[in-house]
Amino acid sequence: MTAPEPIAPRESATGAIYDLGYRSYDGPRLGRSAAVVTLFWHSLRSAFAWGKSGKAKIVPWGLSAIALAPAAVATAISALVPPGMGAATPFTYDNYMSEITVPIALFVAAQAPELVSSDQRNRVLSLYFSHALDRSDYALAKLAAMVLATFIIGFAPMLVLFVGSILVAADVPAAFGDQLEHLPQVLLAPLIYAVPASALALAIAAWTPRRAYATGAIIAVFMVTAAVSGILEEATGGRLADLAPLINPFNAADGTRDLLVGDPNPQSSVANSDLDLWVFGLETLVISGVAAGAILFRYRRVSA
Amino acid sequence: MNSVVVGITLRQLLSRRRILLLFLLGVVMVLVALALRLGLDDVYWDLYTSRLLDNFGLATLMPLVALLFGTSTIGSELDEGTAVYILAKPISRSSILFAKLLVAIACSVAVTCIPMAFAGLVAGGDAALVIGFTVAGAFGSVVYCALFVFLSLVTGRALVIGLGYVLIWEGVLAGLFAGSRTFSVRQYSLSVADAVAEASAEVLEAPLPLTTALVMAGVVTVVATVLAWRRLSRVEIAGETA
Amino acid sequence: MTTVHGEAEHPADATATVALDGTSRWYGNVVAVNEVSFRLDGGITGLLGPNGAGKSTILHMIAGFLAPSSGTVTVGGHPARGHPEMYRHIGLVPEREAVYPFLTGLQFVTAMARLQGMAPAEAAAAAERAIGLVELTSAQGRPIGTYSKGMRQRAKVAAALVHEPRILLLDEPFNGMDPRQRLHMMDLLRRMAAEGRTILFSSHILEEVERIAEQVLVIVAGRLAASGHFREIRRLMTDRPHTFTIRSSDDRALAAGLVGDPTIGSLAVGDGLLTVGTNDFGAFSPSVAGVARRGGISIHELLPTDESLESVFSYLVRR
Numbered sequence: 001m002t003a004p005e006p007i008a009p010r011e012s013a014t015g016a017i018y019d020l021g022y023r024s025y026d027g028p029r030l031g032r033s034a035a036v037v038t039l040f041w042h043s044l045r046s047a048f049a050w051g052k053s054g055k056a057k058i059v060p061w062g063l064s065a066i067a068l069a070p071a072a073v074a075t076a077i078s079a080l081v082p083p084g085m086g087a088a089t090p091f092t093y094d095n096y097m098s099e100i101t102v103p104i105a106l107f108v109a110a111q112a113p114e115l116v117s118s119d120q121r122n123r124v125l126s127l128y129f130s131h132a133l134d135r136s137d138y139a140l141a142k143l144a145a146m147v148l149a150t151f152i153i154g155f156a157p158m159l160v161l162f163v164g165s166i167l168v169a170a171d172v173p174a175a176f177g178d179q180l181e182h183l184p185q186v187l188l189a190p191l192i193y194a195v196p197a198s199a200l201a202l203a204i205a206a207w208t209p210r211r212a213y214a215t216g217a218i219i220a221v222f223m224v225t226a227a228v229s230g231i232l233e234e235a236t237g238g239r240l241a242d243l244a245p246l247i248n249p250f251n252a253a254d255g256t257r258d259l260l261v262g263d264p265n266p267q268s269s270v271a272n273s274d275l276d277l278w279v280f281g282l283e284t285l286v287i288s289g290v291a292a293g294a295i296l297f298r299y300r301r302v303s304a
Numbered sequence: 305m306n307s308v309v310v311g312i313t314l315r316q317l318l319s320r321r322r323i324l325l326l327f328l329l330g331v332v333m334v335l336v337a338l339a340l341r342l343g344l345d346d347v348y349w350d351l352y353t354s355r356l357l358d359n360f361g362l363a364t365l366m367p368l369v370a371l372l373f374g375t376s377t378i379g380s381e382l383d384e385g386t387a388v389y390i391l392a393k394p395i396s397r398s399s400i401l402f403a404k405l406l407v408a409i410a411c412s413v414a415v416t417c418i419p420m421a422f423a424g425l426v427a428g429g430d431a432a433l434v435i436g437f438t439v440a441g442a443f444g445s446v447v448y449c450a451l452f453v454f455l456s457l458v459t460g461r462a463l464v465i466g467l468g469y470v471l472i473w474e475g476v477l478a479g480l481f482a483g484s485r486t487f488s489v490r491q492y493s494l495s496v497a498d499a500v501a502e503a504s505a506e507v508l509e510a511p512l513p514l515t516t517a518l519v520m521a522g523v524v525t526v527v528a529t530v531l532a533w534r535r536l537s538r539v540e541i542a543g544e545t546a
Numbered sequence: 547m548t549t550v551h552g553e554a555e556h557p558a559d560a561t562a563t564v565a566l567d568g569t570s571r572w573y574g575n576v577v578a579v580n581e582v583s584f585r586l587d588g589g590i591t592g593l594l595g596p597n598g599a600g601k602s603t604i605l606h607m608i609a610g611f612l613a614p615s616s617g618t619v620t621v622g623g624h625p626a627r628g629h630p631e632m633y634r635h636i637g638l639v640p641e642r643e644a645v646y647p648f649l650t651g652l653q654f655v656t657a658m659a660r661l662q663g664m665a666p667a668e669a670a671a672a673a674e675r676a677i678g679l680v681e682l683t684s685a686q687g688r689p690i691g692t693y694s695k696g697m698r699q700r701a702k703v704a705a706a707l708v709h710e711p712r713i714l715l716l717d718e719p720f721n722g723m724d725p726r727q728r729l730h731m732m733d734l735l736r737r738m739a740a741e742g743r744t745i746l747f748s749s750h751i752l753e754e755v756e757r758i759a760e761q762v763l764v765i766v767a768g769r770l771a772a773s774g775h776f777r778e779i780r781r782l783m784t785d786r787p788h789t790f791t792i793r794s795s796d797d798r799a800l801a802a803g804l805v806g807d808p809t810i811g812s813l814a815v816g817d818g819l820l821t822v823g824t825n826d827f828g829a830f831s832p833s834v835a836g837v838a839r840r841g842g843i844s845i846h847e848l849l850p851t852d853e854s855l856e857s858v859f860s861y862l863v864r865r
Contacts, residue, residue, distance in 0.1 A: 059464050066472065102471050110464045212376070212383075212463050217325075219467055220368050224329065227360040228336050235352045236343040308660045315648050385642030389705070392609060393661040394634040537628065541611040543602025543641050543717055 032132040036141050039133065043145035047111045059110050064153055067103040071096065071157035075164030093161060093182050094262045097154055097189050101250045104193060107153055108146065108201035109218040113211035115142050116202055120209035125304035139206075139299040143292060146198040147191075154190030162186045185261040192260065193253045196284050199291035200249060206298045225249065233269055245269040246279070249287050255280020309390055309403040316380065317373055317411055326369070330419030333360055337427035346428060353429025354501075354508045357437035361420045362493050366444050367470040370412045374452025375462040377408040378536070383460070388541055397537045405453055405529065412445040433508070436501030443521070444493030450525045451489065454532040457539070485512050492521040562622070562635075562712040562744045563587050564608055569617035571603055578603045580768035581617070586746060590739045592759030593748040594855075596863060600768040601748035602641060605717050608746070609638045621713065634662065637706030641717035645698055647691030651682055654690055655704045662709040669708075676704040679734060681727075695722030703731065707738070714738065716747035720754050732758045756855040764862050771862040776855045779862075787811045787823040788830070793847040794820065794838065800845075803837035821851070 048064075049056040074091045091099065119125055128138055162179055169175030204221065205214035225248045232244035245251040251269050258264040259277035270280060333356075340352045378401075381387040390400060417438045424434030456462040474488045485491045491510070495517035498510035510517075564586040571579040579600040593601045606612045607619045610626040610633075619626040622635060646654060655676055659669035677686050680700040685693065690701055699722050706714060714735075720728050736758055739745050749755050755762060756776070764772040764779075772779045780788075789812075794800050797820045804810050804822065809830050812823035824830040831848075838845050851857075 055461075059461060062468075102476055106464070106467060106471060109467070110461075212380070215463055215467070216368070216372055219471075220329070223364045223368060223471075224332060224360075227364045228332065231336060231352070231356055231359060232339060234355065235340050235348070240339070240343055308657050312646060312649070312657060316646070385640065385644040386646060388609075388611065388638060388640050388642075389645070389658065390661070391611070392633050392636065392638045393658075394631045394663060395661060396630060538613075539611070540613065541606065543606055 032134070032137065035132045036137045039128070039138065039141040040145050043115050043142050044149055046114055047145060047149035049114075060107065063103045063107045063110070064156065067100045067107075067153050068157045068160065070099065071160040071164070075160055075168065078164070079168045091161070093158065093185050093189070095265050095268075096158060096161065097193050097257065098250070098254055098265065098268065100154065100157070101193070104150060104153060104197055105219065105222040105250075108150055108197045109215045109222070111149065112146055112198070112201035112205040112218065113214035115146055116206045117209050117211045117214050120206075120302070121211070125302065129304045135299045136296055139295045140292075143199060143202055143295060146202055147194050150194035150198045151190045154193055155186070158186040158190060185257075188261045189257050192257050192284065193250070196249050196253055196287045196291070199288045199295070203291040203294040203298075206295050206302075222249075229269070233272065242273045242275050245273045246275075246283055249284075252280045252283040252287060256284040306395075306399050306403045309395075309400055310407055312390070313377055313404055313407040314411075317376060317407060322372075326372075326415050329365065329368075330415070330422070333365065333419050333423045334426055336360065337423035341426055341428045349428035350430050350433060350503065350507045353424050353427040353433055354437075354503065356427055357420055357424050357429070357434070357441075357497075358494065358508075361416070361423070361437055361441060362444060362490055362497070363475070365419065366412075366416045366441050366493070367448060367466075367474075367490070369415045370408075370445050370448030371452055371463060371466045371470070373408040373411045373415075374449040375456045375466060377404045377449075377456075378453060379456030379460075379462055382456070382539070382541070385544075387539075391539070391541070398533055401453075401529070401533050401536050405449060405532075408449045408453060409446050412449055413442045416441045416445050430501075430503070433501045433503050436497040436499070436503070436508075439500050440493040440497035443496045444489055447489045447492060447521050447525050450528040450532070454528040454535070457532050457535040482511070486516065486520060489521070489524070492517040562742065563620075564713060564744055564746065565618075565620045566604070566607075567618045567620075569604075569607065569614045569619055571600075571607060571612060571615045577768050579607070579614075579765075582765070582768075582770045583617075584763055584770065584773055586744050588739070588742055588744050589760045590735060590745045590747070590758055592755035592762045593746060593765060594752070594755050594759075594762050594859065595748075595750065595765035597750055599765040601750075601765055602717055604765065605638075605715050605746070605748055609636065609715055634709065635712045637709070637711035637714045639699075639702045639706045639714075639716040639719050641721070643695070643698065645690050645702060648689060650687050650689050651677060651693070651697075651701045651704075652686040654701060655686075655708050658705040659708045664709065672708050672710075673704075676708040677701075679707065680704045681730060696724060696727050699723055700727065700731075703734075712743055714743060714745045714747075716745070718749060719747055720749065720751065728754065752855045752859055762855070764859065766863050772858070776858050780858050787825050788827050789821060789823045789851045790830075791847070791849050791851055792820040792822060792834070792845060793818065795844040795846070796841070799841050800838060800843050803841050803843075804834065807833045807837065809833045 045051055048060045070091050119128070125138075129135060133141075162182060165179050166172060166175045169178075200221065201218045204218045205211075208214050208217075229244045229247035229251060232247070233241055235241075236244065245255075248269070254265070254268055255270040255275075255277050258270055259281045264271050264277075270277070337353075337356055340356060341349065344352060378387070381390065391397075420441050421434060421438045424437060452462060452466050455466055459465060470490075473484065474490045478484045478488045478491065491512045494508075495510040495512045495514050498508050499514045501508055565584070567583050569579060569582050570577065582600075582604065593604065595601050603612060607614055608621060608626055610621075610629070613627055621632055624632060626632070649657065652673055655673040656669050659672045659676075660666065662669075664672060674683075674686075677683055680703050682697060682700050682704060685697055690698060693701065699719065703716070703719060706716070720731065723731060732754075735745055735747070739760075747759075761774055762772070762776050762779070763770060772782075792800065797815060797818070801813055801815050801820055804820075805813055809824050809826045810822060810833070811825050812821075814821040822830075822834075834845070834848070837843075
């Protein structure tokens with residue numbers, strides 16, 4: 001006799017109990033490059049106080065507005081004034097970056113400490129270095145973020161000038177063609193200023209966890225170099241007057257820009273100096289390189 | 305009572321590293337003065353002493369030093385959390401403010417005027433000119449300190465905002481809009497320098513009339529000090545956690 | 547308004563009174579302190595609550611460093627804010643770690659004494675005395691920057707008591723102290739309270755509060771959840787059964803007898819232990835005694851299990 005068949009279970013409502021306890025992560029682990037990129041974006045956001053309180057946004061956004069204002073005003077004027085009345089504004093592609101060195105200097109002086117001094121102050125470096133991130137990766141990611149942030153400060157007004165000139169013209173496509181020759185300057189000039197300014201600022205800020213000291217020191221360097229080079233250039237003659245502009249890193253940026261993308265501004269310190277433009281280009285490279293090296297050195301040595 | 309606050313504040317403001325860096329700044333100024341002296345004919349000494357003491361002295365050194373001492377005399381204590389030790393005492397808020405302000409002013413004046421006087425003499429300028437700028441440096445330091453102490457009681461970012469005022473308002477805008485000179489401490493100092501130095505117009509000419517400068521400087525100093533006193537009396541200090 | 551009286555030997559001194567009346571403090575939409583009222587007249591009171599509950603805010607309001615958004619905060623009858631003279635009677639130990647690192651312990655405490663209005667010689671003597679009280683004498687000549695966390699705390703306490711204030715406000719005073727230092731500090735506070743002072747200290751560590759606080763103020767999410775002696779608070783918590791553990795000569799028989807008793811809410815027979823819950827604390831003990839006698843059972847031990855501050859506290863926090 002065969003065994004009775006087991007009774008087939010009825011179709012019944014199903015129930016389940018879910019395990020809400022701790023789960024370990026089994027998914028893919030993005031490596032070092034993902035960590036660097038994340039730190040880069042996070043630092044870029046910090047530079048503009050993104051994700052922080054409204055009060056924290058005042059300084060970076062205020063300075064961005066100040067850097068942008070002359071371009072906006074110039075574009076507005078040329079839009080409102082009928083063409084043919086030739087309202088020449090004092091702001092052109094060639095001198096704009098030189099005109100906004102103050103907001104740029106203030107921006108890097110205010111925000112570079114936010115990027116690097118805060119981490120030291122809050123003692124979170126050990127958290128960073130215990131992950132896939134290398135010490136040099138950290139330093140370079142911060143540098144890249146600061147450069148991009150400063151680039152944006154300079155690029156926005158240049159872009160406004162560019163787009164503005166096209167849109168206010170009577171013949172837009174033709175204007176586009178005309179303005180196209182300035183595109184390299186619009187793209188490169190802000191970068192030429194952003195790199196040395198950011199590198200210098202970060203190099204100074206990386207040495208102290210106190211943001212106020214860092215800001216003061218950075219601005220002091222910019223102000224004193226400007227004052228000294230200005231005086232020496234004006235007062236002395238010959239070789240000294242030629243070399244004096246080299247003291248100010250923003251003059252070096254001016255010269256580099258003249259060398260690569262723009263037309264020299266006849267009244268600038270660079271033009272008055274008899275030095276060849278490539279000297280200024282070299283200086284910018286040297287400043288940026290030495291500063292970057294100082295940042296890397298600092299982060300190699302700092303105790304986390 | 306006051307003297308205790310003065311003592312603590314002095315030690316707080318003058319750390320070894322700070323003294324070294326400020327000394328370095330003074331040395332740079334004197335070196336530039338030396339370069340001018342050696343590189344120029346004596347006909348030009350007055351002119352370039354004036355330029356040096358104006359652009360480096362009044363426009364760079366004086367505001368930077370005043371910012372440093374002015375914003376940190378009370379600001380750093382509020383930031384760090386040590387302010388409670390001074391404020392939770394049966395001392396009038398005005399005597400606390402006075403002590404702090406005095407220390408900031410004394411340090412600023414010393415660190416600004418000594419290098420300026422030295423550099424001015426090294427650069428070969430006429431005595432009255434050097435004295436004029438030195439007095440102007442002291443004058444401007446007082447006004448700046450009052451302003452920056454008040455600022456440090458109002459915001460945590462007093463340093464950056466003070467810098468914005470010095471570089472953008474006094475630096476850029478005052479060059480563009482003549483009216484804004486009435487609200488520029490640098491211009492007040494320049495007018496004082498001009499009055500004391502009795503130099504010729506090419507050497508030193510202050511655009512703002514002396515009376516306006518003195519009145520405005522007085523108003524700014526008094527108003528800033530009174531407002532700072534009010535803020536200090538009503539200051540709020542929270543604990544770290546609740 | 548709840549009144550919390552300390553066991554002061556001296557009559558309550560008007561200047562030692564701290565009173566909050568309907569006090570609230572908000573920051574925009576966030577209410578940090580919500581209609582808190584209490585009155586302290588001497589003795590040690592513990593301000594207890596989870597982190598973020600509002601304890602620091604209350605202490606800083608009493609110290610005159612925060613204005614109440616509504617209600618009043620008075621010290622010795624005067625408003626806490628705007629009267630620097632009142633600091634003569636107040637000693638504050640703030641929570642923030644920072645102290646002047648360049649001053650030695652002795653210099654710091656002496657400076658605080660001088661700021662309190664003492665003449666230099668008097669201040670130096672008082673400072674030495676205060677430093678002796680906190681057992682910091684061996685390190686008094688070293689800069690505070692070299693101190694450990696516990697030493698810094700003790701320096702702060704010395705600075706707060708150097709002028710023998712009537713009111714002591716301490717924000718997390720035992721942070722960073724090792725057990726021996728804590729015991730010593732507790733002794734010190736008990737002595738000061740016995741002299742008639744009003745001591746208010748905040749903590750989120752229950753053992754500390756339990757040990758020295760005569761009264762507690764329990765702050766939860768900005769509100770005063772309970773005040774008074776914690777055992778009394780426990781008695782008032784009637785909507786929560788008291789639990790006791792009983793050891794007897796015959797647990798099962800006792801359990802069988804108790805199960806029919808209406809005063810018993812819950813019963814659990816454990817390993818040599820009977821756990822009993824009751825809502826009616828008053829009627830419970832006679833019930834148990836009666837059941838035991840009728841059954842001829844001897845009771846070896848009857849203990850309340852949840853009269854600790856911890857259970858009171860967790861109850862209050864979870865409400």
